[in-house]
Structures are given as structure tokens and as C-alpha cells.
Amino acid sequence: MIELGYTPPWWALVAGGALLIILIAWSYATSVGRPRGFTKWTLVLLRFTAIALAFLCWLNPQWVEREERQPPSQVAILLDTSRSMSIQDADPEGRLAEAREWLQQHLLPAVPHHVQILPYFFDVTLHPITNNLSITPQVFDSLSPTGTATAIASSLESLNTISPNGGPPTAVILCSDGIETESGDLMALARWHRRKGIPIHTVCVGTTNDMRDIIIENVQIRRPVGSNAPARIIATISSPGFTGFQVPIQIRFLQRVLAQQTIFLSGGRQQIEFEFRPPFRQYQVYNIHIPPEAGEWLPTNNRRAFGLEATDLTLRVLYMEGTPMQNNAPQPEWRYLKTALESDPQIKVKVLYRTRFRGFQGGFIPEADIEPGEEVYPVEHLTKGYPRTLEELQNFDVIIHSDIPKDMFSTEQLANTVHWVEELGGGFVMIGGKSAFGTGGYHRTPLDRLIPVAMESSNDTLNQAFRMSLPNHAWKHPLIAIGTNPEETTAIWTTRLPLLYGLNRVNRPKPGATVLAVHPFERNADGPLVVLAVQEIGKGRTMAFTSDITRSWGKDFETLWGELTQPQAFWDEYNCDQRYYRRFWINAVRWLAANRLTRTNSPVTLDLPQTLIRPGDFLEPVIHVRDAAGRPASSAEVRITLSAPGAADRIEQATFDPALQAFRARFSMPVAGDFTLRAEAILHSTKLGEDKQLIVCEESNKEMLDVRARPETMAAVARISGGRSLDTHNHQFAQLRSLFGSPPPPQVEIRRQPMWDKAWLMMAIIGLLATEWILRRLRGLA
Incomplete structure (x- = not known):
């Protein structure tokens, strides 16, 4: 159709037309020669038509075309992919799987043909899933809940700028658990959407129930340890929603379970301490793991990795025996205890004997220990006897002193022994006899500081048969627990326990000592006579056994504490397996050496306050460095190396802290990942040793502190924006x-094309005027 760009009023058109006719008439009335008849009206028509066409051009005629299009409605779907969407509360596959299933099976099939879906996912920021305008239900399959935060407000805000048409969608469908962790006024954005007529329909997934989860928060290692020797692990566990549950906790290497212990969950935060034996030498990465419980929300945090270096840390015992071989005994007295201890492959025993009972006249005559092919030397041997320096004492973890006269030791040897226990964590036990405790005069020596009983009498021996008795508090001590269960332990220490035939009558237990066994009826002014007592002394541990383990007072103790090998035969040394005697002394030695077991053969020990840290936080390792004498090596150079696969090593120097008597370093963790932290010490250009630990650096996640869904937040967003609040049951x-x-109104597009500038129109006007002029010339009118 044709429209005029300028339309004057009707009266102007009438007036203009009349004026045009008058002017044409006047022009012909006053012209030279007056045309008549047909010629006159032809000339008038030609001139009128030309002027009319020129006037039409002035009115700006346009060719107008009108086209209608039906635009699609653009609806944006925003799907939350933060870590909280992995919670398995309402759906066993997790919240994201629940939302994805609802979208694929119920929402997308209901989309009308006029609606174009714009799929997005968000965590910290908003991202389009695909740029393809034609989507399928499988478009959501590739999403996983790995985001470190949830930014609902900023995602809604950025939606208005990244949509394909450059403007906001006509509606938004928001699928989330409603946990907003970032700053942003979500309700203000909902009001803005209402003003723009863009409803936000919310779909909340997850439950508001109290959290049910088992979380291994941190792992500490009392380390390093020997290969196949016990390592002490301290795990910090939280268990909301599982109060009173009994669960197994495992140590794994790859898929192999190395140790398992059953624990009771408190429902809050608790520390679990237990031991396992690493089967491999050198540095290995292990996992502490609790199998997921039914109904647990986030099973992925039931596992925590830690590094452990296992070295060849054999427990070494120095055993000094003062009782000579008896005529009616089939073997030397020291061999009973040595054989019992070495039944544990991780214990090696060196034996020293008391010379004056063996016909010693001059020089040293070694006695062959035929079974293992070792040699036994006198206590006072210049090179093979009792260590004369602190450095030599460092080769042992436990010293057993059984009836050795004090004059066989120099003052320096006794002082070194005290230092070795108090400062270097050694274990010391004194066993009774005619040369022990007060009778042996040890209350007047430096060893009096170590022994857990007061021994002021110089004549304290008592020859009397008795069966020692255990106080009630003793049953819980690890040294006593030698049965497989409490019932068996009780039987071992009561009905199975043989008689003892004497003891040293010490005065009383010292303050801080724990009495584990007493005489059943003999007492003094301080109470029952002490038979067995233990004590923590500085960094070490000590024990007093006031009876004997040899054929004087302990003839049955060393030979008959066990089970019959032939039930029908007579009970004697040859028909008893001595199993409880072995268990007791292995238990005792391991308890005494516990503070040595936490050390390594290397003089460098790396201690970490935590093995789990966030990127950007500061780590403050403490490195203990000892010289050959076991003293802090303050002049050493200590270097810390932080390494990770595919990254350059980071090296830091540690400085000596006089207050801690150890080296300290402080540095921030760069990025998330698993790192190996290695401490290396060099003294006088010689490497003393090194130690390693595993550091796990993870982003903290505020939304995981409380993962309960927020349906009230989602409902408020829908209500304020003019949308509807839904759940996956709709x-x-x-x-x-x-x-x-409803479909939006059709879009009308009008295209206008000017006509006045067309060549044909201009040619028509010129042609009409030219024809009129030619006709006038031919008629002699011009």
C-alpha cells in the first residue's frame, strides 16, 4: 500500500486544487494565441497532470509493507552446581541428581512450542551450558556438584547481560537448595524482577533436617615409625546425626585394609587415637577411612589422606642380669627373658651379666648365646659392657636392670642414664634382688630420681611366698592388658598367675607413680607393699618390679606363667608355653619405649599442628633436630621444601627457637592440592637427616558448615518476584x-520505501511538460 509522508488538511488540498485550476486557466487566457477545442483541453490536461505529479512528490509518497512475526518466549533455567548439591539427603544420588531428574523427566516435556529454553549452571559465577538454541534433556548430564560457593544473587544479576538476545528473559526457573554463601541482596533482585515483569519460579531441593554426616576433619601422626612397628594416629572426627553409632575406622593403602578399629560416635567433635603397623618402608601415602553409613549426606568426606615414613626402627633392649645360672636350670637365667622378648620380631635384646658369680678372676670371658649366635659380656666390659657415653646409650630404647650392684657403674654412667630417660625418652626398669633397690644402695645414687618407689631401707628383702594382687585402677592400664578381652586378662592375673617367693620391701610409691600390683597381705605404714609400679619421668618412663624374675624369687614366674602344652602331663617348666610371661614383658617393654617409638632413626623430626589447611593460610611446622648426643642442634641449617606434582619446589629456611629448643618456619600455602613437606638438616656440611609429611590444601566451603536446605529463602524469592515456589514433587x-x-503478542514490522525519488516519476513529469511544450509549438502557441 501507499501512504503519504505529509498529509495536509482537506481544505488546503481543495484550495490548492482550485488555485491550480485558476492559474492554469489564467495562463492560457493570457497566452499568445488561444487554443481552442480539443487542443486546449489536451494542453490543460498535460500541464495539470505534470503539476499534480510534482505536488504529489512534495507530499512524500511511500510504499508501505506490513509484516507480523510471533516471537518466542525465552525462559532461563538456572541449576545450582555447588558442593552442597552433592548432599545425599532426600535423594540417594544427591540434590543435583534430584533436580536434574525433575528437569529432564517433568519440566522439559511441558515446554510449549513458543518457548525457548536458556540453560545455565552456577556456583561462584553463572555459565551457559550450551549456545545451541535447540536443547535436549541430556544437556544437564555433564554437570557435577563441585563448585566452592553459591552465588544466587550475582548469578541472577548477570543473567540479564549474558542472555543471547542481550536482554532479560521472560521468566526464570531457579533450581537450588537455597544456600547463599556470597554477598548480594537476593530480595532486592527479586523486587527488580517483579518491576520488570520477570517472575522467578523457584525449585528447592534438599531437606531441612539436622545434618547427618561423618567427617574426618584432621589427621595427626605421632611419627615416624619403624617398618611393621606400631604408628600412633590421632584423627579428629565430627559426626552430627550419628550419636551413639558404632562404626569401623580403617587405615588403608590403596584398597588394602591395614588396620581396623570399632569406635562409638559422640555426635559432635571427638578425637580417636589408635595404632597400626605400616607394612612398607620409606615414605608412603595412606588413607584413614570410615565406610559411609546409611542416610549419610556427604560420604566423600569420610576419607583423609596422610603421609607416613616407615624406617627400620627395631626396639633395642639392654638387659643386665645379676642372677647366675642355677645348677637345676636347663639354661642361663638371662635367656628366659631374652627369649620371651625376642619372640616379638621387632625387639632385639643385648645381654650383660654380673661377673663375680661366674668365676671372674681377670679379663673378660664372653659366654656364647648359642641359639642366635650372639655373645654376652660382663656389665663392666670396657667396650662391650654398659655404655660409657650418652651417645652409646642412644643405641637402646629400654634398659632392664635386674639385681646388678651399683659399684659396677661409674658416677658418669649413672648420670647419663638419668639424662637418657628424662631428656631423651628412654625406658628404665629395675627388678628386685639382693643388689637392687635399698638393699643395693640405689637410694644414694642418681638412679633414685628414676625409680617410681621410695627405697630408704638398706635391708629390705622379704622371703615369702605370695601371689601379687592388682588394685582396681590397675586393670585399665595398657601394661596389664595382656588378654584378648577383659575376662581373659582377669583370669591371667588371678587364676593363671603363679606364686612369687620374695620381694624388696620398698617404702612407698613416689608422687606421680601408678601402683599396678601389691602384696596381698603384707603392709607398712604407707599401705600394702608395692610389687609393681610405673611412672612418667620427664620424657621417659620407668618401672619398678620389686620381686624377681629368676629362680630365686621368680622361679615359677618365669617358667609356669602360661598354658599347658600337654594337658594330661604334669605342670612344669617343660610342659608350659610361658605365653603370659612373654606377653607381660613385651607389653612392659613397649610401654616403657613408647616415647622412643615416636622418634625416628633420623635425628630430624617434623611436627605439624595440622595436615589439612586452606589456600592462603599460614603453616607453622616445628622441626626437632638432634646431634649425636641427642641434644638440640641449634647451629644446624634447616631447610623446608614444599613440593607437588607438576609444580616447582618452594624452599624456605627455618630458624631456631630457644624457647622450643627446635626450629620453626612460617609460610602460606599457595594453592589447593596435595603437597609433600620435607625438612632437611645440615650440620657442618654434613646432612643429619630429613623427615617428610603430607599436607592436604583444600578450599574451605562456607556452605558446607550448614548444609540444610533453605526452602524459606527460595519461597521468598518466588513470592517477591511474582513467581511460584515449587519442589521436585510437582x-x-x-x-x-x-x-x-501465554505467547507474547506478535511483533509487527512495517517497511517504508519512498517513491518521490523514483526515476520513472521524474521522467513522467518531464515527459508531460515536454509534450505540452511541443504541442504548443506545433500549434503556434509558443
């Missing part, structure tokens, strides 16, 4: 289809 087709609204 399956009705008509209800879901109504979310997309």
Missing part, C-alpha cells in the same frame, strides 16, 4: 506448562 503437566505463560 509433576502435573498442566501446572508445569502454566509456568511458561
Whole structure:
């Protein structure tokens, strides 16, 4: 159709037309020669038509075309992929799987043909899933809940700028658990959407129930340890929702379970301490693991990795025996205890004997220990006897002193022994006899500081048969627990326990000592006579056994504490397996050496306050460095190396802290990942040793502190924006289809094309005027 760009009023058109006719008439009336008849009206028509066409051009005629199009409605789907969407509360596959299933099976089939879906996922920021305008239900399959935060407000805000048409969508469907961790006014954005007529329909997934989860928060290692020797692990565990549950906790290497212990969960934060034996030498990465419980929300945090270096740390015992071989004994007295201890492959025993009972006249005559092929030397041997320096004492973890006269030791040897226990964590036990405790005069020596009983009498021996008795508090001590269960332990220490035939009558236990066994009826002014007592002394441990383990007072103790090998035969040394005697002394030695077991053969020990840290936080390792004498090596150069696969090593120097008597370093962790931290010490250009630990650096996640869903937040967003609040149980087709609204009004596009500048129109005007002029010339009128 044709429209005029300028339309004057009707009266102007009439006036203009009349004026045009008058002017044409006047022009012909006053012209030279007056045309008549047909010629006159032809000339008038030609001139009128030309002027009319020129006037039409002045009115700006336009060719107008009108086209209508039906635009699609653009509806944005925002799907939360933060870590909280992995919680397995309402759906065993997790919240994201629940939302994805609802979208694929119920919402997308209800989309009308006029609606274009814009799929997005968000965590910290908003991202389009695909740029393809034609989507399928499988478009959500590749998403996983790995985001470190949830930014609902900023995602809604950025939606208005990244949509394909450059403007906001007609509606938004928000699928989330409602946990907002970032700054942003979510309700203000909901009000903005209402003003723009963009409803936000919310779909909340997850439950508001109290959290049910088992979390291994941190792992500490009392380390390093020997290969196949016990390592002490301290795990910090939280267990909301599982109060009173009994669960196994495992140590794994790859898929192999190395140790397992059953624990009771408190429902809050608790520390679990237990031991396992690493089967491999050198540095290895292990996992502490609790199998997921039914109904647990986030099973991925039931596992925590830690590094452990296992070295060849054999427990070494120096055993000094003062009782000579008896005529009626089949073997030397020291061999009973040595054989019992070495039944544990991780214990090696060196034996020293008392010379004056062996016909010693001059020089040293070694006695062959035929079975292992070792040699036994006198206590006072210049090179093979009792260590004369602190450095030599460092080769042992436990010293057993059984009836050795004090004059066989120099003052320096006794002082070194005290230092070795108090400062270097050694274990010391004194066993009774005619040369022990007060009778042996040890209350007047430096060893009096170590022994857990007061021994002021110089004549304290008592020859009397008795069966020692255990106080009630003793049953819980690890040294006593030699049965497989409490019932067996009770039987071992009561009905199975043989008689003892004497003891040293010490005065009383010292303050801080723990009495584990007493005489059943003999007492003094301080109470029952002490038979067995233990004590923590400085960094070490000590024990007093006031009876004997040899054929004087302990003839049955060393030979008959066990089970019959032939039940029908007579009970004697040859028909008893001595199993409880072995268990007791292995238990005792391991308890005494516990503070040595936490050390390594290397003089460098790396201690970490935590093995789990966040990027950017500061780590403050403490490095203990000892010289050959076991003293802090303050002049050493200590270097810390932080390494990770595919990254350059980071090296830091540690400085000596006089207050701690150890080296300290402080540095921030760069990025998330698993790192190996190695401490290396060099003294006088000689490497003293090194130690390693595993550091796990993870982003902290504020939303994981409380992972309960927020349906009230999601409902408020829907209400304020003019949308509807839904959940994944809304399956009705008509209800879901109504979310997309009616089709928008059609878009009308009008195209205008000017006509006055057309060549044909100009040629027509010129042609009419030229024809009129030619006709006038031919008629002699011009």
C-alpha cells in the first residue's frame, strides 16, 4: 500500500486544487494565441497532470509493507552446581541428581512450542551450558556438584547481560537448595524482577533436617615409625546425626585394609587415637577411612589422606642380669627373658651379666648365646659392657636392670642414664634382688630420681611366698592388658598367675607413680607393699618390679606363667608355653619405649599442628633436630621444601627457637592440592637427616558448615518476584506448562520505501511538460 509522508488538511488540498485550476486557466487566457477545442483541453490536461505529479512528490509518497512475526518466549533455567548439591539427603544420588531428574523427566516435556529454553549452571559465577538454541534433556548430564560457593544473587544479576538476545528473559526457573554463601541482596533482585515483569519460579531441593554426616576433619601422626612397628594416629572426627553409632575406622593403602578399629560416635567433635603397623618402608601415602553409613549426606568426606615414613626402627633392649645360672636350670637365667622378648620380631635384646658369680678372676670371658649366635659380656666390659657415653646409650630404647650392684657403674654412667630417660625418652626398669633397690644402695645414687618407689631401707628383702594382687585402677592400664578381652586378662592375673617367693620391701610409691600390683597381705605404714609400679619421668618412663624374675624369687614366674602344652602331663617348666610371661614383658617393654617409638632413626623430626589447611593460610611446622648426643642442634641449617606434582619446589629456611629448643618456619600455602613437606638438616656440611609429611590444601566451603536446605529463602524469592515456589514433587503437566505463560503478542514490522525519488516519476513529469511544450509549438502557441 501507499501512504503519504505529509498529509495536509482537506481544505488546503481543495484550495490548492482550485488555485491550480485558476492559474492554469489564467495562463492560457493570457497566452499568445488561444487554443481552442480539443487542443486546449489536451494542453490543460498535460500541464495539470505534470503539476499534480510534482505536488504529489512534495507530499512524500511511500510504499508501505506490513509484516507480523510471533516471537518466542525465552525462559532461563538456572541449576545450582555447588558442593552442597552433592548432599545425599532426600535423594540417594544427591540434590543435583534430584533436580536434574525433575528437569529432564517433568519440566522439559511441558515446554510449549513458543518457548525457548536458556540453560545455565552456577556456583561462584553463572555459565551457559550450551549456545545451541535447540536443547535436549541430556544437556544437564555433564554437570557435577563441585563448585566452592553459591552465588544466587550475582548469578541472577548477570543473567540479564549474558542472555543471547542481550536482554532479560521472560521468566526464570531457579533450581537450588537455597544456600547463599556470597554477598548480594537476593530480595532486592527479586523486587527488580517483579518491576520488570520477570517472575522467578523457584525449585528447592534438599531437606531441612539436622545434618547427618561423618567427617574426618584432621589427621595427626605421632611419627615416624619403624617398618611393621606400631604408628600412633590421632584423627579428629565430627559426626552430627550419628550419636551413639558404632562404626569401623580403617587405615588403608590403596584398597588394602591395614588396620581396623570399632569406635562409638559422640555426635559432635571427638578425637580417636589408635595404632597400626605400616607394612612398607620409606615414605608412603595412606588413607584413614570410615565406610559411609546409611542416610549419610556427604560420604566423600569420610576419607583423609596422610603421609607416613616407615624406617627400620627395631626396639633395642639392654638387659643386665645379676642372677647366675642355677645348677637345676636347663639354661642361663638371662635367656628366659631374652627369649620371651625376642619372640616379638621387632625387639632385639643385648645381654650383660654380673661377673663375680661366674668365676671372674681377670679379663673378660664372653659366654656364647648359642641359639642366635650372639655373645654376652660382663656389665663392666670396657667396650662391650654398659655404655660409657650418652651417645652409646642412644643405641637402646629400654634398659632392664635386674639385681646388678651399683659399684659396677661409674658416677658418669649413672648420670647419663638419668639424662637418657628424662631428656631423651628412654625406658628404665629395675627388678628386685639382693643388689637392687635399698638393699643395693640405689637410694644414694642418681638412679633414685628414676625409680617410681621410695627405697630408704638398706635391708629390705622379704622371703615369702605370695601371689601379687592388682588394685582396681590397675586393670585399665595398657601394661596389664595382656588378654584378648577383659575376662581373659582377669583370669591371667588371678587364676593363671603363679606364686612369687620374695620381694624388696620398698617404702612407698613416689608422687606421680601408678601402683599396678601389691602384696596381698603384707603392709607398712604407707599401705600394702608395692610389687609393681610405673611412672612418667620427664620424657621417659620407668618401672619398678620389686620381686624377681629368676629362680630365686621368680622361679615359677618365669617358667609356669602360661598354658599347658600337654594337658594330661604334669605342670612344669617343660610342659608350659610361658605365653603370659612373654606377653607381660613385651607389653612392659613397649610401654616403657613408647616415647622412643615416636622418634625416628633420623635425628630430624617434623611436627605439624595440622595436615589439612586452606589456600592462603599460614603453616607453622616445628622441626626437632638432634646431634649425636641427642641434644638440640641449634647451629644446624634447616631447610623446608614444599613440593607437588607438576609444580616447582618452594624452599624456605627455618630458624631456631630457644624457647622450643627446635626450629620453626612460617609460610602460606599457595594453592589447593596435595603437597609433600620435607625438612632437611645440615650440620657442618654434613646432612643429619630429613623427615617428610603430607599436607592436604583444600578450599574451605562456607556452605558446607550448614548444609540444610533453605526452602524459606527460595519461597521468598518466588513470592517477591511474582513467581511460584515449587519442589521436585510437582509433576502435573498442566501446572508445569502454566509456568511458561501465554505467547507474547506478535511483533509487527512495517517497511517504508519512498517513491518521490523514483526515476520513472521524474521522467513522467518531464515527459508531460515536454509534450505540452511541443504541442504548443506545433500549434503556434509558443
